[in-house]
Amino acid sequence: MTTPPPHPPLPNGAFRLHDSYLNDILWFAFIVLASTCLVWLLLFFDTPGPPPKRTRPAIPSLLAASPAIAASFLFARLWWHESQRIQATYPVLAQLAVTAAGIGIAAGSDIGLRRAMSRAAKTAKTPTRTARSPRMTGAPTRAAAATLAAAAVALSVPSAVFVATSVQVTAAEPEPIPETLSDGVRWQRVIDHDYDDDIAGVIAGAVGPILITDHGAMGLDSSTGETTWSYSRPARLHEIAHDCSPSTQAHCDTVLSPDGTHLVIGYGHYPLEIVFVVLNTTNGEVVFEHTYKSKFDRDEDIDELWEYNHPVVQVTDHVLVVEQEVLSLTDGSLLDTMPDAQALRGDVPKCPADDSVGCRRRRPPASAGHSTLVLKTVCWGRDDYPDNDFNDVDYTWCEMGVAPDSDLTAVTTVRAVVPSDEADSDVGPVVGGWTVRYADPDAAYEELIRSNQSEDPDSLSFPLEAVSLDAMAGFTDAEPVALGDLNRPERNETAHTLTILGTPEPYKLTARTHFDPVTKQVYADADAPFVGPGYLDSLRPSESRTDDGTDLVGTDGTIAMHVNYPDPQPNLEYQTRFSPYLVQAPGAVVVVDTRQIHQRGNYDPTPIGYETVIYGVG
Known part of the structure; x- marks a missing residue:
């Protein structure tokens, strides 16, 4: 039997049926039968008279109580399932479960009380005090008390079972990144898993590879592939970075600081609650945990369901920004709170361009400069279908506000940032704190506006340059590095260099140029030496098959x-x-x-x- 793929996260208040529908049907039938028998027995022993007369009065009680009790079970089961998944209580489902149980108990009690009143009225010539003010029988009272007790216990259980498992090691000195391939496979590690318990992927930490699972992270020994440190929880990770493909899921579930020393992961269900955990990638130490609940209103501030379900997170070497909160990466203390005008999420800004209708706010990069934050960003470009909610806009121009992570008031606007080749990605690729900009903004802008009426912007080339975000914010004096006449950067979360595409040619692979933020070197694919990060980024693993590897x-x-x-x-x-x-x-x-x-x-x-x-x- 094929396990269905995991469902996407749902907004606060929504719920879904469990994946195993057969089990739900069986449990539903069982609980209906059990509740029916329970109500039947309670009414049977509480009704005077010969047995043949006891059946008819029980039918209303069964009809009233059984569906509510069955619904209570289903809501409680869904609540437990969702709470396990997000590692936080799911209050809406818990409330529904208790409410449904209360309705069932109230219905059964009401039937019993009405029958008691009816018997008292028939046996007494004048209304007695008992007939005028009937009391609940013992069975409904005990059932109501048991329900409230069970609800209280159930609401307290998840906090006891959601326990993190952590293994730490002594921090090792980092080795240099290899510049070439070895003569053969040095080591290999095979991890078996189920469909719904996937390995999210592998990313590069400060001292070696890091394996991201659906429940946490593990450091790998760079010499053997064995596990060094690890951190996990029973819940699944929640996407906190990008809306990306399954092959790069690790970069959706985690955010690395630009220097690679801190890894940010999140558990929970945004906007209900997210627990952020910051790990030291050198030894697996938990630096701090931070719980965040969204302060934004979906109807007023969010225009996309995906953005509503995912927090906007950004990391430098010193701070973690979650929506408006600026936290120290050292201890998690709150350093500052962004004003609404600078928040990473919020109202869509007014389009700076009067000559383009396809203008839209974009998510800032999750990993920014070493000491620089990217604040609100906006992109615009060619709009082939202006009535289609900007889904078909070919974004070619972006502007971003940058500020030192130590002074959010010192905002500098960076013009002419080149977005990536994917329309739905962030404002633009940032690798090692560097991004791509048009070298001659005014000339490039005029050419882009002209191309909106004449040709596809992808067929154009412009003088581009790599710029340091820290330099744009005034932290360093790093000069821009010329890249040549190219089109736009390529989005690749696993790349160690900035990769910029040339203009496409028929029947040929699109030429690419690589920029290494560490050495500041620029080289094209055709001229690249067979060593170095640019060469390794240019390699593409083929899809494997049984006989070919x-x-x-x-x-x-x-x-x-x-x-x-x-x-x-x-x-x-x-x-x-x-x-x-x-x-x-x-x-x-x-x-x-x-x-x-x-x-x-x-x-x-x-x-x-x-x-x-x-x-x-x-």
């Missing part, structure tokens, strides 16, 4: 390295689930391949298992 392919089509499957079983077939990718980390270059396993000769398309293989190739 994975190839690391260069831009010219040559195979830089072939990676064989680890111990393939003759009765099994293996197939890539998501596109493999390469990660450059201190001490190791790794290839990550998540694949699904099928029974050979079985025509059932349902996989029998999943595994993530991590190869140390550098």
Whole structure:
């Protein structure tokens, strides 16, 4: 049986049925039967007269009480399931469960009281005090008390079971990032998992690769691939960074500081509640935890459901910004609160461009400059379908406000920022605190406006330059670095360099240029040496198959390295689930391949298992 994919997060107050519908039906039938028997017995022993006369009065009680009690069970079960998933109580479902139980008990009690009043009226010639003010019978009273007690216990249980598991190590000295591939696979690690218990991916930490799971993170030894430190909770991670593809899910669930020493993960259900956990990537130490609840109104401040369900988070080397709160990365203390005019989320600003109708606020990058925050940003460009909520706008121009993370009032507007090649991404790629800008903003803007009426902006090239966000904010004196006549940067969360695309040509791979923020070197794919971060970023792992393994392919089509499957079983077939990718980390270059396993000769398309293989190739 194929496990259905996990559901997307739902807004506060919404709920869904459990994935296993068959179990729900069986449990529903069982609870209806049990509640029916319970109410029947209570009425049976409480009704005077011979047995044949006891059946008819019980029917209204059953009809009134059973559905409510059954609904109470379902709401309680859903509440428990959602609370386990988000690692926080889910108050709406809990309230529904208690309310439904109360309705059922009230209905049963009401039937019993009415019958008691009826019997008293028939046996007494004049109304007695008991008939005028009937008291609840003992059974409904005990049932009501038991329900309230069960609700109180249930609401307190999750706080006792949501316990984090953490393993820390002594911090190691970081090794340099390898500049080339090794002669063969140095080590490999195979992790078996289920469909709904995925490995989110691998990112580069300060001292080695970090494996991101659905429940936490693990540091990997760069020499062996074995686990060093780890942190996990029973709940699933909540996306806090980007709206990205499954192959780069690790970069959606986590945010790294620009220097790689701090990892931010989140648990919960935004905007209901998010618990942010900041880890030291050198030893796995929990630096601090911070609980945040959204202060924004969906109807007034948010225009996209995805943005409503995900917090806006940004990290420098010194601070963590969650919406309007600025926290110290050292101890989690609140350093400042952004005013509404500078908040990362809030009202859409007035479009600075009068000559373009396709203007829109964009999410700032999750990892900003080393000491610089990117505040509100806005992008605009060609709009082919102005009546379609800007979904088809070809954004080609952005402006952003930057400020030192120590002084949010010193805001500088950076013009002519070039957005990435994906319309739905953030304002623009930021790697190592550097981004891409038009070298001649005025000339580029005029050409972009002209192209709106004549040709596709993707076919144009402009003089571009790499700029340091810290320099834009006045922290450093780093000069812009010329990149050449190119089109726009490429979005690639796993890249170690800024990659800028040239103009596309028919039947040819689009030329790319790489900028290394560490060395400030610029080189094109065709001229790049076979060493260095730009060369490694240019390699593309091929999708693996049972008999072929994975190839690391260069831009010219040559195979830089072939990676064989680890111990393939003759009765099994293996197939890539998501596109493999390469990660450059201190001490190791790794290839990550998540694949699904099928029974050979079985025509059932349902996989029998999943595994993530991590190869140390550098």
